[in-house]
Amino acid sequence: MKPCAVPLREPQSALARMNALGGVDGMAGMDALATPLRRRRGETLCDDRGARFLYRMSAGAARRCALSADGRRRIVDLLFPGDFFGFDGDARAGSTIEALVDGxxxxxxxxxxxxxxxxxxxxAARIIREIAFAAIARLETQIxxxxxVNAVEKVGAFLLALEERQRACGQPSCERSEIQSRRVTLPVSRCDIGDFLALAPETVSRSLAALERRGAIRLPAPRDVDILDRAALRAGAQR
Structure with missing residues (x-):
């Protein structure tokens, strides 16, 4: 029996969702409560085992990592500007949030x-609900x-979701020329993408190469992916 495919939902950041609803101005009350924390690449963004705080990425990018029972690390979420986290006590024992870039x-x-x-x-209550919905959407996309069904489909779906999230948060690489408007900047290495998708790093590299041979993407640099045929990626992701 052919596996039942789960529709891919391309998540928007919480701020993008609120902007569509005309609710960004309501963030003023929350932002008056905020304390900014700046971190360098590899540093832990927060240490909140008591779940006393909520957090929002304001600049840069981060990854949420969890340790399995046998001690292996797994990336369970990628965070971009506008993304909130901390609803479930993300920084509890065995889980960390690490900065991916300086600043x-x-x-x-x-x-x-x-x-x-x-x-x-x-x-404000409505905005907080939208924030929670956006966090749930990220989890649904990860699931x-x-x-x-296969590695190429996983990597193609990952690129589509990543493009949408980078576009929603207004990253500069998503707002340039016609070619660059379709460019995805990979915030993590092939090894980290493998952690995120439960694939070996070599499998991630082979899948990207296969998508390039099919004309769906171009790989101009190790961390850049130009999406040439979004429909082909989407068709593969929805099989």
């Missing part, structure tokens, strides 16, 4: 004060990626 900035919000703001302000 990464995260905004830290006291959880109790955010909850009090939501109780007092219906618009859909892991449900792909």
């Amino acid at each position: 990464s900035v995260v905004l830290r919000y006291p959880r109790r004060e955010v909850e009090a703001l939501a109780d007092a302000d219906p618009q 859909a990626l892991l449900g792909r």
Whole structure:
């Protein structure tokens, strides 16, 4: 029996979702509570085992890593500007949030004060719901990626989701020429992509090469991918 495919949902950042609903102005109340934290590549963004705070990526990028019972590391989420995290106590034992680039900035919000703001302000409560929905959408996309039938489909679906997220957060590489408007900048190595998709690094490299041979993408640099045929990638991701 042919496996049932899970539709790929290309997630928007929480800020993009709120912008579509006209709710970005309501962030002012939350941002008044925020403390900015700047980190260099490889540094831990937060240490909040008591789940006292919520967080939002403001600049740069980060990865959420978890350790399995046998001690192996697994990347379970990639975070870009506008993405919120901390709803489930992300920094609990065995899970860390690491900066991927120098100058990464995260905004830290006291959880109790955010909850009090939501109780007092219906618009703030609506925004917080949208933030939670965006976090759920990221999780759903990760589940859909892991449900792909083969490695090439997984990598193609990953590129589509990554392109949408980078475009939604307004990264400069997504706003240039006609070619560059389709460019995805890989924030992590082939090894990290393999961790994220449960693939070997060599399998990730072979899958990217296969997509390039098919004319779906071009690989102008190790961390850059030009998407040439989005329909072909999407068709593979929806099989």
